Amino acid sequence: MNYNQSWQMWIQQMMQQMEQQQKMIEQLQKKIDRLQTTEHPPKTVIEKIEYHFDQLKIETLEGTLQIGLTPNGSELSDLGDLYSKQGQQLPQNDDQVLHALQEYMTSDVPSWMNQYVRDHDIQVSDTHKERMIEDVRKQLPHRMEYYRHENPDAPPETLFHQIKSEVQHSMAQYFETFQGDDDR
Structure with a gap:
């Protein structure tokens, strides 16, 4: 294997990882934007507590x-x-x-x-x-x-x-x- 080929493979792997991370960052940013623009944040629903x-x-x-x-x-x-x-x-x-x-x-x-x-x-x-x-x-x-x-x-x-x-x-x-x- 050629020294240049190993560097190219390493750079290619790094590029793929960076692309994956960039996609993840974009997804997280979209979620943050949705949560911030939502008028009613998600609420926890508690069923009725009854005391007899x-x-x-x-x-x-x-x-x-x-x-x-x-x-x-x-x-x-x-x-x-x-x-x-x-x-x-x-x-x-x-x-x-x-x-x-x-x-x-x-x-x-x-x-x-x-x-x-x-x-x-x-x-x-x-x-x-x-x-x-x-x-x-x-x-x-x-x-x-x-x-x-x-x-x-x-x-x-x-x-x-x-x-x-x-x-x-x-x-x-x-x-x-x-x-x-x-x-x-």
Whole structure:
């Protein structure tokens, strides 16, 4: 084989590789242009997540039972005064209950979820947590109707605490069966 022929073959191979790379660059550039000019970027579709609150079983009930004297010797006329003095305004009607629950979902639930998944070493993406909160938020009016139907004479603050407890309990149960996210 001639020295010139080997150089020619090598140059020819390099030219072929360069042509292939140039074609690939052009294809990638076309894809980039299409993605940039698309008004609606591709979206991930998440199926509906359903929580069946009425099928949950409460195994543990936690809280504080105040019998007789009030804490720190304060003079409160009833238990409602105790809770309102602690900074939380109790709802007086069903509309206020829904509003208070919506605020609870915005202000308290995200930190509760973060603490729960941290304590139980569960991998859940922020997007997944936001979808859960939004899904539960949509169900609040139905849960309100359910509890109001079950106990028409229940005071609004009782409904608020029942639904609040149910939300935490159902989310905890969901996390217990959740296998985890990889897209953290």
